[in-house]
Each structure stands twice: as structure tokens, then as C-alpha cells.
Amino acid sequence: MEAANTVRVSESSLKTYCVEILGRVGVPAGEAAEITDNLVEADLRGVDSHGVVRFPIYIKRILDGGTNATPKISLVRDGLTSAVMDGDNGLGHLVGIRAMELAIDKGKGGNCAFVAVRNSNHFGAAAYYSEMAARNGMIGLSFTIGAINHMTPWGGAEAVLGNNPFSIALPTPGAFPIVLDMACSIAARGKIIVAAKEGTPIPAEWATGPDGLPTTDAAEALKGFVVPVGGPKGYALTLIVGLLSTMLSGAFFGRDVGDLYEKTTTAQNSGHLFGVLPVDAFDDVDAYMQRMQKAMDDVTGARRATGVERIYLPGEREYLSLGARRRDGIPLGTSLLRELQELGARYDVPLALA
Template structure:
């Protein structure tokens, strides 16, 4: 994001603002705190496409009745190592946190656990939930269905898939976990939304317009489809993530997926899948940490390519951005300028 198009807001002030807006719309204060923390965490990590920029659409859905401000989030089916969570059409960030909490609690005695979710909504950055597991000494796995169909199957010309993000977080010695958080498109649609709001072009290869041709016009790209990363491999990956996110819980898939932005009075029935692998179930924590340290040293210690100052681990640049933004203020784009 262009620094000249940013304002910086102290994290406590932005947090209070988000909580205040959500509680005005009927969201209980404790629930609003969870949603606000999730949104601001994305902005702190430099992932503005999944941060406070999304708050207006969540507000609109609450006002229009498409999202339930006071969901009764419950476990409707479970075994010792699995569960299905009913999100009751609540804000996805809240539903996601509650479901991952179920997974972590079930895994506290050493079992590997998977929790499927139905009747949720767009839940922001997947890394947030994977990191919850990593902070508890567990490898966290997160899959989610996209909140809008904006990708065509490979060889098709009609959008019936989302870009269906996934995240994996590994506990690691040091200050931050190793975190993969990726959408299955070349770029997350949220980045195109940000570019459109700022009136900026997007790189070639991110999306096609409504005519099916590649475009650098962000507004036209929002009318077309995003391009899968790796061509047919990305299509297969987004299909797989979509199936994992929905088929175990009964969440919507394919043509049934609602449009986050256009159908704001209708429930989305978004699905997620959360998995946790407790390190202690496989080996002593100290042994795991030693192997991770050796692996990290191997990666960080490679000979650098020309022009490269250092090799970053997945999640490292986001961690460094967080340190800067906590000190300088959360970067928020001046929308509409």
C-alpha cells in the first residue's frame, strides 16, 4: 500500500472505534472485541486486504440482516477428536475463533483434532486462527470456502469457485511461528478491492475482466474472475480446499455460495475446517524445537541470490511489519482518494 495514501491510527484507538461500531449494531461487546482484534491483526501484519477495510461490508450485512449480530454458536455433532460447529450465521471472525477454541481444547490431552464449521461468514485472514494453535504448541491447519464465487474451473468461463484460502502455522523457536497463509489465486481478491478503492491498477496476471481478457483495471477485474495460482494446479488446489471446507459440515459450495457484497440480506452458510496437531503427541517439545531450529538455520543460511539482502521465512515479514505498525500506528488507506 502506498505510504502517501495512508493514515496511521494508534492500535488502541482503532480497536475502540471498531468495537464501538459493532456494539452499536447489536454485537455483544466481548464478541466485538474478538472481531476487532482479528481485523486489526491483519492490518498490523501488513495484510490490509483483510483488515479494517472490510468493516463496511460487515456493517452492511449486519444492518441488512444477512449476518446475525448475536449468534448461538454451538457444537452439533462430535467425537473425541472431531466436531461440527454451527455458526448460526454469526460474524465469521467470531465463529472461527470459537471453532478453533473447540479444536484446541479437544487436543489439550494430546489428540489430533479436526473441527468442521457451517453457517459462518467471511472470516478474514486465515493465519489468525492457525496462529492460535501455534501459540498452544500445536501445528494449526485452516481451510475456508471463499465468500464469493470469482474463479472459473480450469478450462471454464464461469465463476463457480472462490479463491478458497488455507493457512498452516508451525510453532517455532524465536519470536514468531512459521505461517503459510495463501489464497489459491495469484492474488487475493481483497487486494483487488483495495486497488479499486484507491483507483490504482493491478499487475497483469491477477485477473480477467468481464470479457474474459486479462486486465490491469481493478474495477473491471472485480466484474471478472481471478486467475488461479499455477494454472490448473491452482484450480485443483482451490477445489480441494473448497471441498474440505464444506463437505464435512453441510456448508454451501459451488453455485450455492452467496455473494458477500451483492446479497447482503441473505445468509452465506460459509464453511471452514480447522485442524490441530499437538507437537507433544509426536515427540518431546525440546526435540521438535531443536529440529525446527536446525531447519530454520538451514533455510536462513543459504547463499543469497544477487540483490537479495536476506531469506525470509513464511510469516516473518508480517511479524516485522507488526512490530513497526504497533510502534507507528496501524496503517489505514485513505479510501476514495
């Protein structure tokens, strides 16, 4: 349910605003448009924790020298089915797009392919990249190291892990792919950031304060630790995703990981891993689609619990949100709106309301 203290902004207005400000801080126009499409799509899909709520910190990091506005992205290794990419400390959205484009290109020959990345930054919503592959007839995988350490090892009292999100997207015969996109914490830290900006409480099971006790105060939660989903299973999952995202490329892990918000003058050396599994490398595409349709029908046609009107597939709510918000506008919290407007005023870039 949408909060009362929101204002709607059109997709086109938000994109114009972001592209113009990125250009003011030195990002080339074409790349600014790609980054913006990635960023605003998160808001369109209802994933507000990974949309423009992060835009001010991305700009600050460029201004402070912690992120490179004009990276020369390069390949360190390049094989038939694998590669290692150096992002030259560019914005993670751009680096991620280039890496998944490369994986898809390698996959078009019928090969499963993986691209490991180093020297990148926070790349936004992981689903953006896995869906790129799904639109090309491939199962897409994307993994990333968290941009902040805010999770302890199971039984530990020191944050040396991020919530390390990952996404897997499967092409379907329907209007949208089936998409898993999740952090390894009960809730993405970005949701806590949104709550802190708007001064709203969070569920007590999301995070602890710096004292290690559960808290509903989002500001206190940002000083503490996020709670892994499934207890020790979530800890193990975030560890594995973090290792997959860094060990193949030489990106930072553990205590070496910088803080996206606090260490804005130094490079983060964030790591990602992108993979594709071309459907036609395994079976006839039509046969795959028939199996997928039956699987989808089995799931959505299951007997529903009392009071449940509809069973959704993973990624379906986001798909529906995308259509609705394109039509009705993107809701922004009033505190976030003020922050964006203040940033725009510094560069004489207004943010038009819907």
C-alpha cells in the first residue's frame, strides 16, 4: 500500500532529471541514459530501495572522487565462455550492463558463459541484468557483493559481510520472465534507508541496532546489523554469493569492502558475476516453453489458501507495478523528493512533478 506522504513523478521527468545531473558531473550523455534507464526501472518495478533513493550518493561519490564518471572498461581475461572485466571504478550500473552484454554475446553461440567483474561499484537491482539475458532466450544469473558490510557471520558480533544480492531470471512464453531477485537478509538495507528518510518504522525482525537487539527505528537499524534470512542458512547464502562475486575477479571481500555512504573518496572495488544459460543449448526452445507454461499453470492454479485471491509468480508483481507506474507516475516520498530537488537546484535541473 502506498504511503500517504508521497508525490508522483512521471518516468520521463525522472529520467530527464537524472540524465541531466549525471551529465553535469561528467558522465557522457549516452552512458548517462543507460545508467538512468537501469536506475529508474527499479522504481517503476516497485523496487524503491534500489532506485533514485540512491541517486544522491552516486553523485556525491563522483564529486568526492570515489567513483569514476568516465571509466575505460576493459577485459583482463577473455575466453570463449568466460571473461574477467575491469570496471575502472565506473558506476556499477554501466559496468554491469557491459558485463552482461558480453555474457549474452558469448552465449549467442550456444555456449553457457560467465563474466566476473572487479573495480566496479553498487550496481542497483540485480534483476535488471538477469532479465537482459531472459529477453535473449537465456536463463540469466547475476550476483554482487554488498556495497556495505552490515551483516555478521552467524554467531559473530562484527559486520564483515554484506547482504550480497543475487538474481536468476528464466524466459517464459508469457509477458514477463520468472525472476528471483533477493538480498540474503530478511529485508534489503535499501528498504531501511527508505524508511529512515521518511521517518517510518520498520518491522522488528528486519534488523538490530548497534546493541544487537531488534529495533523498529530505521535510523538505529542503519547503525546496526541486518538479519540474515533463514538464520544460519541466510548467513551461508550471503557468504557464498559474496565469494562468487569476488574470488574469480579479485574484487574486495570482507574487511576490505568500503562503505558506499561513508568512504566516498576511495574506490570500492566492488565485484559482480554474470552468467547465461542459453535455452537452445539444452533443448528445443518450443519444448522448453511448453514445459515452462505447464509449470506456471501448475503453480498459479494451485488451490488457494483462505482469503487469497491470486497466486503470483516471482517477478509478476514487479511487472504489474512497471505498467501501473508508467501510466500513473512513480511515487516518491516527500523527504526523498526534497533531497532530489535540492540536488537539482545545485545544477539548475528542476524535477517536474506528474
